[in-house]
Amino acid sequence: MRAYLEPGAAVGAVAVAMAVGVYVVAVIDGTAGRLAGGTGRSDLGAVLLDPLRTVAVLATQRRRRTERPDAPGWALAPGLLGGLAATGLAVVPVGPGAAVADPSTGFVVFATAIAFVMIAVFLHGWSPNSLFPLIGAYRYGAQALSLQIPFLLAMLATALPAESLAVMDIVQAQEDLWNVVRQPLGLPIYLMVGIGVSFWGPLNLPDGADLVGGTSAEDAGTDRLAWELARAAMLFAIASMGAAAFLGGWWGPLLPGPAWMALKTLFLLVVMVGSRHLVARVRIEPFVVACWAVFIPLALVNIFVSGALLL
Amino acid sequence: MTLETVLVVAAALFAVGLYGAISQQSFVMLMMGLELMINGALLALIALWALSTGGNPQGQMLAIVFMTVMAIEMALGFALITNVYRVRRADITEKLRKLKG
Amino acid sequence: MNRSLVVDVLFWCFAAGSVVTGYLVFRTDSMVRAAFWLLASFVGVGAILVLLAAEFLGVVLILMMAGEMLIMAVVMVMFMMNPAGLNPMFMVHQHRFAVAAGVVSFAGLSVVALTADFPDQPVDASVDATAELGFELLGDSMLVFQTAGVALLATMIGAIALASRNGRFGTSDEGSREPALEIEELESP
Numbered sequence: 001m002r003a004y005l006e007p008g009a010a011v012g013a014v015a016v017a018m019a020v021g022v023y024v025v026a027v028i029d030g031t032a033g034r035l036a037g038g039t040g041r042s043d044l045g046a047v048l049l050d051p052l053r054t055v056a057v058l059a060t061q062r063r064r065r066t067e068r069p070d071a072p073g074w075a076l077a078p079g080l081l082g083g084l085a086a087t088g089l090a091v092v093p094v095g096p097g098a099a100v101a102d103p104s105t106g107f108v109v110f111a112t113a114i115a116f117v118m119i120a121v122f123l124h125g126w127s128p129n130s131l132f133p134l135i136g137a138y139r140y141g142a143q144a145l146s147l148q149i150p151f152l153l154a155m156l157a158t159a160l161p162a163e164s165l166a167v168m169d170i171v172q173a174q175e176d177l178w179n180v181v182r183q184p185l186g187l188p189i190y191l192m193v194g195i196g197v198s199f200w201g202p203l204n205l206p207d208g209a210d211l212v213g214g215t216s217a218e219d220a221g222t223d224r225l226a227w228e229l230a231r232a233a234m235l236f237a238i239a240s241m242g243a244a245a246f247l248g249g250w251w252g253p254l255l256p257g258p259a260w261m262a263l264k265t266l267f268l269l270v271v272m273v274g275s276r277h278l279v280a281r282v283r284i285e286p287f288v289v290a291c292w293a294v295f296i297p298l299a300l301v302n303i304f305v306s307g308a309l310l311l
Numbered sequence: 312m313t314l315e316t317v318l319v320v321a322a323a324l325f326a327v328g329l330y331g332a333i334s335q336q337s338f339v340m341l342m343m344g345l346e347l348m349i350n351g352a353l354l355a356l357i358a359l360w361a362l363s364t365g366g367n368p369q370g371q372m373l374a375i376v377f378m379t380v381m382a383i384e385m386a387l388g389f390a391l392i393t394n395v396y397r398v399r400r401a402d403i404t405e406k407l408r409k410l411k412g
Numbered sequence: 413m414n415r416s417l418v419v420d421v422l423f424w425c426f427a428a429g430s431v432v433t434g435y436l437v438f439r440t441d442s443m444v445r446a447a448f449w450l451l452a453s454f455v456g457v458g459a460i461l462v463l464l465a466a467e468f469l470g471v472v473l474i475l476m477m478a479g480e481m482l483i484m485a486v487v488m489v490m491f492m493m494n495p496a497g498l499n500p501m502f503m504v505h506q507h508r509f510a511v512a513a514g515v516v517s518f519a520g521l522s523v524v525a526l527t528a529d530f531p532d533q534p535v536d537a538s539v540d541a542t543a544e545l546g547f548e549l550l551g552d553s554m555l556v557f558q559t560a561g562v563a564l565l566a567t568m569i570g571a572i573a574l575a576s577r578n579g580r581f582g583t584s585d586e587g588s589r590e591p592a593l594e595i596e597e598l599e600s601p
Contacts (some may be wrong), residue, residue, distance in 0.1 A: 070445070104542040108471045115478040119451065122482060126444055138489075141482055148479060165468075165542060312423040312463065314532070318525030320427040322518050324434055324457070330514030331438045336503040339443065339488050343450050347434050353473070354457050359530065361464040366535030368548035372556060374469050375549070378476065379560040383567045385480055389487055390574035396491045397577065403503065 010100045014086045021089075021236030022229055024266065026051035028273045036277035058225035066128045066218050073127035078226035081120040081234060088113040088237035093168050095250045095257035106167035107159055110241055111152055117197055117234065118144040121206060124227065125215035136214025139284060140206035143196055146291035151193040153299035154186045157306045158245045167241075171249035178248035182309070185302040187246040189295055194238035194272060196287075198231055201276035205284050239268040317358035325351030336403040338395075342388045346381065353377045423463055430456025438504075443488040451481040465535050468542045 030050045091106040093099035103109060118141065125137025159165055161182065162173035180187045196203040207214035216227050243249065243264035250257030328347025335341045353374060360370030395401055434453040437446045454477040461470030504510070535541070549557045 073448075103467060104540060105468050105471050108468065108475060112471055112475040112478065115475050118482050119448075119478055122485065123448070126485075138486070141486055145479065145482065312420055314530055315526055316423075316427070317460070317464070319522050320431060320460075322521035322525060323431045324453070325521060326514040326518030327431065327434045327438070329517050330510045333513055334504040334507050334510030335438065336505050337443070339484060339491075340438070340446065340503075343437055343446060343484070346450065347437070347453065350434075350454060350457050354460060357461050357464050357466045357469065361466060361535045363530040363533055365533035366465070366539050366541065366544070368541075368544045369553065371466060371469060371541065371545045372548050372553045374466070375545075376556065376560060378469075378473065379564060382476070382480075383563060385483075386567050386571045387574070389483070390571035392487065392491060393575040402491050405505065 010090070013100055014089050017089055018082075018086060018233045018236065021240075021265075021269075022232040023051060025232040025235055025269060025273060026054070028270055029276065032270075032274045032277045055225060058221060058228075061221035061224075063221040063223055064218055066130050069129045069218075070127040073123045074223070077120050077124035077127065078223070078230045080123065081117065081227070081230035084113040084116050084120060085230060085233035085237040088234075088241060091167050092237070092240045092244050093171055093249060094261045096172070097168070098258070099168060102166055102168045105165050107155060107165045107170065110167070111155060113237075114151060114197055115148060118148075120230075121199070121215060125206065128218040130218050132211045132213065132217040133215045136206040136211050136217070139211075140199060140215065142288055143199070143203065143205060143284060146288045147193045147196045150189050150291060150295040150299045151197070153296065153303055154189040154193065155245065157183050157186055157299070157303045160303070160306050160310060167244055171244050171251070174248040175251055178246065178251070180246045180248075183246075183302050183306045185298055185305075187242065189299055189302070190242050190246060191268070191272060192295070194235070194242060195275055198235045198238060198272075200231075200235060200272060202279040202282050203287070204276070204281065235272060236265075236269065239272060240265045242268045314358055314362040317362070318355055321351045321355035321358065323351075324348075324354060336405060338388075338392045338402060338404065341404065342385065345384060345388075349377060349381050349384070353381075419463055423460060426456040426459045426463070430454075430460070444485050447481045447485045447488070450484075451477055454481075465537075465539075465541050468545055 027047060030047050034047070088110050090100040091103065091109050093102065121140045121144070122137045125133040125135075125140065158170050158179050161179070162170040164170065164173075192203075195201050199206045205214075207216055211217065213219075216224060219227055240261070243261060247264040247268070248260075249264075250261050252260035252263075255263075325348050328344045328349075328351060331344030331347060332341055333344070335344060356370065356374055356377065360366065360374070364370055392402075395407065399406065401407055430453045433449045433456065436449045437453065440446050440449060455474055458470040458474040458477075461467075461473060464470075
């Protein structure tokens with residue numbers, strides 16, 4: 001593995017990126033909610049301060065205990081999700097040669113982090129030993145298992161033009177043509193999967209209101225705070241990987257590379273977070289059927305077309 | 312990290328898996344034992360590939376075959392468990408005195 | 413810090429972790445916990461594979477097992493008693509024989525590992541094992557790779573055929589059996 005930073009600096013860089021990302025997600029969410037619902041004060045100060053107010057409320061709120069929970073698992077789940085978001089972020093390059101880590105299997109490392117989100121969410125729903133969280137955990141199991149294969153196939157297509165699994169090479173190969181143009185089916189599938197994996201917006205079935213909050217029904221206070229932070233961090237990691245793999249990463253005119261990267265990540269975040277306020281929730285049965293019967297064939301067509309273009 | 316130590320760790324994983332596969336009554340736990348055994352074998356294989364054969368790519372190829380075997384074992388195992396449960400209402404090995412349908 | 417020392421410390425942590433969690437799989441009292449312990453054991457082995465320069469295989473092993481353990485937990489809850497998997501259980505048979513088999517196999521394999529004389533040829537640090545594996549998969553070992561693919565396809569078809577509720581002779585939970593060849597009206601008055 002090629003490492004570009006000292007271990008301490010690498011951890012610091014990822015932590016700063018995650019903190020900024022989580023705050024941006026919260027601000028976009030608040031703005032989109034105000035625009036869609038038209039409620040509450042809507043001046044800039046309120047939009048910027050609301051996330052901090054929520055954090056203060058949750059940090060001082062009392063935590064909740066259930067009967068005979070799996071306490072280590074309950075405490076571990078948000079940490080695991082946050083750690084997976086950090087792992088995902090670490091392999092995303094922000095400029096030519098500038099990444100926290102650039103293993104030759106960067107794409108597989110990211111896919112592994114996404115697959116492990118299933119374990120984190122299942123653990124989070126199972127460990128409180130309570131009904132609604134457990135139902136949420138099983139819903140997430142069904143949803144996430146169906147999402148894995150379209151996700152892997154859509155991501156795999158981006159490795160074809162690069163002839164490499166390293167994310168740095170995948171971005172490098174998009175100098176002339178971004179993957180979003182070369183493989184128009186890839187980005188929509190990736191965004192759908194990203195929303196589903198971080199169970200946000202229309203695919204928020206595991207934590208849905210019909211389950212009184214689903215996997216986080218028993219969370220209050222710092223438990224809920226940690227879980228919400230980890231979820232937002234995961235969304236940020238998925239958006240930044242989407243920007244790198246499909247929108248050409250640091251390539252763009254005039255502005256320096258990292259600025260383009262930040263703008264593209266912001267654009268994907270607005271699309272994904274905005275979906276929560278603009279798109280109706282999807283029912284799980286048709287969604288799972290669509291994953292297996294529609295999105296897998298579409299992702300395969302995407303791979304065949306991009307492979308044929310390369311020959 | 313020498314070849315011998317990695318092989319001993321692989322042997323320990325294999326032994327734990329063998330213990331589980333023989334002692335567990337539940338089908339799923341039995342399969343967990345089998346998985347651990349294949350896992351130990353995979354570790355030994357990669358240790359020999361990395362430290363004794365100078366990184367011959369065919370060693371990694373064999374490891375891919377091992378992983379395929381793992382996946383096939385799991386898929387067929389779960390399918391058999393589903394079918395046995397439907398037909399016999401059995402979830403532990405003791406309930407299957409005969410294997411004929 | 414010295415790189416080989418770091419690798420050694422990491423190796424011992426992952427080795428101890430994967431063996432201990434592998435053992436806990438069979439000592440824990442809940443099936444979901446057992447699945448989580450097994451996953452922890454696989455992650456340890458995957459990390460050791462990465463340390464051994466088999467970067468791709470190690471990461472793919474972890475990727476594969478994450479999905480597999482979730483399926484395992486779901487299957488357990490579908491078919492076993494105790495749906496949430498939080499209540500105690502301990503179900504073993506022929507326990508002494510199993511312990512003896514485990515100890516004997518460990519001793520035998522360790523003796524082989526410690527006494528056999530393997531050639532000492534570590535993998536060259538400059539080799540990109542991921543790229544080499546790629547060329548091997550689509551080069552000399554193409555036939556093996558394709559065979560593995562066809563075997564997986566056959567497994568998918570077979571598993572669906574086995575697990576499908578609708579059999580050739582009716583639904584399987586009603587005991588899908590082949591009808592007898594004799595015509596029953598002739599036998600019964």
